[in-house]
Amino acid sequence: MFIEELKLIHYRNYENECIMPQKGINIIVGENAQGKTNLIEAMFFLSRGYSHRASNVAELAQWDHDDFFINARVVSEGVKHTLSAKNLQGKRQFLLDGKVKKRDKINGIFNTILFEPDDLKIVKEGPDKRRRFLNQEISGFRPEYHYILRDYEKILNQRNSLLKNIHYQPSLITTLEVWDEQLVQTGVRLMNHRIRYLHRLNREANNLHKILSLGNETLSLSYLNNIIDSMEELSEIKMIFKKRLESSREEEISRGSTIYGPHVDDMLIQINGKDARRYGSQGQQRSAAISLKLSQIEIYYDNTGEYPVVLLDDIFSELDEHRRNSILSLLNKTQAFITCTEDILNDQCIEKNIIEIVQGKAQVINNN
Numbered sequence: 001m002f003i004e005e006l007k008l009i010h011y012r013n014y015e016n017e018c019i020m021p022q023k024g025i026n027i028i029v030g031e032n033a034q035g036k037t038n039l040i041e042a043m044f045f046l047s048r049g050y051s052h053r054a055s056n057v058a059e060l061a062q063w064d065h066d067d068f069f070i071n072a073r074v075v076s077e078g079v080k081h082t083l084s085a086k087n088l089q090g091k092r093q094f095l096l097d098g099k100v101k102k103r104d105k106i107n108g109i110f111n112t113i114l115f116e117p118d119d120l121k122i123v124k125e126g127p128d129k130r131r132r133f134l135n136q137e138i139s140g141f142r143p144e145y146h147y148i149l150r151d152y153e154k155i156l157n158q159r160n161s162l163l164k165n166i167h168y169q170p171s172l173i174t175t176l177e178v179w180d181e182q183l184v185q186t187g188v189r190l191m192n193h194r195i196r197y198l199h200r201l202n203r204e205a206n207n208l209h210k211i212l213s214l215g216n217e218t219l220s221l222s223y224l225n226n227i228i229d230s231m232e233e234l235s236e237i238k239m240i241f242k243k244r245l246e247s248s249r250e251e252e253i254s255r256g257s258t259i260y261g262p263h264v265d266d267m268l269i270q271i272n273g274k275d276a277r278r279y280g281s282q283g284q285q286r287s288a289a290i291s292l293k294l295s296q297i298e299i300y301y302d303n304t305g306e307y308p309v310v311l312l313d314d315i316f317s318e319l320d321e322h323r324r325n326s327i328l329s330l331l332n333k334t335q336a337f338i339t340c341t342e343d344i345l346n347d348q349c350i351e352k353n354i355i356e357i358v359q360g361k362a363q364v365i366n367n368n
């Protein structure tokens with residue numbers, strides 16, 4: 001899939017702009033604060049229905065405007081579509097070929113994978129960053145995952161408030177079983193998605209990491225959870241989950257929160273058998289993050305039969321030449337947008353389209 005034309009009206013610092021990218025590599029150049037990330041964000045928003053950096057949609061509308069409009073001509077499975085996202089009086093609306101659609105119906109038509117400097121935190125920082133990564137990537141091609149996650153979070157919040165209330169009103173304990181049941185049912189669905197995805201990700205990320213490390217390193221991923229000790233117990237996961245809840249009743253009530261469940265899941269990332277978070281060098285952590293992120297290209301393809309559009313924001317200039325070339329070779333089947341402050345692919349003979357951004361205005365400066 002690829003974008004042929006992208007129009008932004010009153011989006012961030014874009015007043016009214018139209019960009020015609022090419023099918024392969026598009027370099028978005030510009031000084032700081034000109035609108036490069038805003039352009040990337042607009043494509044991400046169109047594909048996912050949310051921004052990767054603003055939780056409030058109102059922030060996306062140009063200052064002094066309430067509404068914005070993003071419109072793209074996208075080719076998906078050889079068919080042209082028009083896709084639009086609007087913010088009208090605080091309400092998001094998505095249109096496919098002129099008809100209002102639920103956001104998840106757009107998923108198969110236009111998918112993006114975004115890689116930005118913050119993604120290095122997946123390897124370096126705490127478990128919440130890795131859960132966020134899993135959640136974001138799985139919902140990218142499995143829209144139902146997003147709903148299961150939302151349900152799980154609702155159930156978890158309700159159960160936590162109940163645990164807090166039981167402390168003051170012990171008779172409420174009789175209602176806890178209903179919430180246990182729901183937590184287990186929804187939690188196990190979530191865990192099954194994660195286990196399946198990690199199995200596939202492990203294979204793909206290991207392949208990529210081999211390429212980036214010139215064959216010297218092995219990357220491996222394992223699923224960390226506090227319900228089952230090994231995959232052999234997977235068939236009994238519901239029963240084990242319930243038992244864990246039953247045996248931790250007193251502690252949960254005194255803490256006022258749920259101890260067991262996928263809300264505390266993590267993913268162990270190892271390089272040559274050692275925890276990359278603790279022992280990895282900066283370069284190893286960077287390669288591991290790139291491998292995890294760019295694995296999505298093939299995983300999306302396996303799941304949807306189409307290559308997603310790849311968005312690389314501000315990440316290229318910090319890479320050495322070997323890594324840049326390895327990444328470029330992975331992008332040869334996809335449309336890609338690479339932002340940087342200068343054209344860092346100057347010395348390379350690759351076909352690229354250069355779009356320069358100056359204060360929210362785009363100009364194609366070289367089309368070879």
Ligand SMILES: Nc1ncnc2c1ncn2[C@@H]1O[C@H](COP(=O)(O)OP(=O)(O)OP(=O)(O)O)[C@@H](O)[C@H]1O
Nearest residue numbers: 012013032033034035036037038059060061062063
């Ligand atoms: N809602 C908005 N309305 C108008 N302008 C905005 C809005 N939100 C952000 N901006 C402006 O957009 C400008 C460009 O932001 P953007 O993050 O896209 O820059 P960039 O080109 O990626 O810069 P850098 O190279 O520093 O990452 C900023 O100067 C910011 O003030």
Ligand SMILES: [Mg+2]
Nearest residue numbers: 036037038314
């Ligand atoms: Mg930026």
